[in-house]
Amino acid sequence: MTNPFPLSKDDLLKCYRTMRTIREFEERLHVDFSRGDIPGFVHLYAGEEAAATGIMKHLNSGDRIASTHRGHGHCISKGVDVVAMMKEIYGKKGGTGNGKGGSMHIADLSMGMMGANGILGAGAPLVCGAALAAKFRNKGEVAISFVGDGASNQGTFLESLNLAAVWNLPALFVVENNGYAESTARDYATAVDSYVDRAAGFGMPGITVDGTDFFAVYEAAGEIIQRAREGGGPSLLECKMVRFYGHFEGDAQTYRATGELDDIRANHDCLKKFGVQVTAAGVISAAELQAIDQQVLAVIEDAVQQAKAAPLPTLADLTTDVYISY
Ligand SMILES: Cc1ncc(C[n+]2csc(CCOP(=O)(O)OP(=O)(O)O)c2C)c(N)n1
Ligand SMILES: [Mg+2]
Structure with missing residues (x-):
């Protein structure tokens, strides 16, 4: 069997695991938030x-x-520890910000x-600053x-597009x-249809992809990241995508069309699409994907149990982690 994908089987399994970890992390937060277990906003x-991913x-x-x-998806796919993330969202010590920041920090x-x-x-x-530092370090x-x-x-x-x-x-x-x-539809509030046109207005390339197709994203991102690493400058990538839940947990989503959410889950689920692509090509079996699903569920359950068992920050913790020493 030949592998038609730009990644090895091992890497494909890793990407599936990352996507499934994000999905189960979020599905679990949805349930736990509705139970009142999680403080703040999600x-x-x-x-x-x-x-x-x-x-x-x-x-x-x-x-x-x-x-x-x-x-959360950016954090998990960049390699942030899911236990530390879960503790942070639960507002507990041992979280990425020792429980003092929550989901949005x-x-x-x-x-x-x-x-x-x-x-x-x-x-x-912030990214302009980080990219300027990277340019000076000259390590690609x-x-x-x-x-x-x-x-x-x-x-x-x-302004950042221009500066970059x-x-x-x-x-x-x-x-x-x-x-x-x-609740505001994109087309109601944005003058241009195409982000490629907007990028051109700032003198940089732009690409639009189906953000629910892992391989389309992977390919487009690879091209423009490589270009940036080689000194070719900034680019813009538009990923057209769907969100399964409301804007925030608790959003009644009255602005959605009838049947919209069912259609999203049935026809625009990026994990389902990935599963169909890799199994149809005979590179990965459905059983291999299901084994990952089970492992990920256990990882998330463990993260939640650790978060629930962790202590809350104390009054004395209010004055720690305020300044950073370089
Ligand atoms: C400067 C600023 N203005 C307004 C808000 C309130 N606000 C939070 S999320 C949001 C909508 C963001 O929509 P989008 O950028 O499309 O991201 P999405 O939630 O769809 O992922 C708004 C208006 C804010 N947090 N910051
Ligand atoms: Mg949006």
Whole structure:
């Protein structure tokens, strides 16, 4: 049997495991949040896994990313520990921010994950800084900013595109276009249809891909990341995608069309698509995928149990982790 894919079987299994880990992490948060177990606010990445995984597969720990309010998928695919993430979301000690940040402030600088961000468009200027540092270090590292379709209209994002182009930075700007900003449809609030056109307005290449197709994302991201590593400058990648849940947990989603969510799950599930592609090609069996599904469920259950058992931060913890010493 020949493998028609651009990745080895071992790598394909790893990517499937990453996508499945994101999915089960989010499915579990959905349940636990509705039970009232989780404090604060949670925005789920379920449905969008192929984008983060297809892009991050090209990155090393020296490459940096800046994430969004919907950041769990970016964190997991960049290699942040799921137990530390779960503890953080549960507001417990031992979390990535010792339980003081929650879902929208997960960061792990040791993995090049500069942070989720509750401020729309705030990651893009950070990525210009990280990419400028990478350019000076001259080791071929890149920095990637993720924004939603809504955040792509923020001034910070547009200024960052310009700055990255002017400075010819090894930066990549990923627009995760899931069609909505909260309840506002993308087409209602964004002047151009094509992000490729928008990229051209800043003098950089742009590519639009089906963000629910892992291989389409992997291929497009590979091309522009390689270009950035070789000094070719920044690019924009639009991933058209779907979100399985509401804007935030608790969103009644009255703005969705009738049948929209059923259609998304039935016809635009990136994990199902990946499964069909690799099994139809005879590279991976359904049993191999199911074995990973079972293993991932156990990993997530263990993360939740560890998070529940971990202590809450104390009053004294309020004054720690405030400043960083270099
Ligand atoms: C600067 C700023 N303005 C407004 C908000 C409130 N807000 C949070 S998420 C969101 C919608 C974001 O939509 P999009 O960028 O498409 O990302 P998605 O939620 O679809 O992943 C808004 C308006 C914010 N957090 N920051
Ligand atoms: Mg959106």
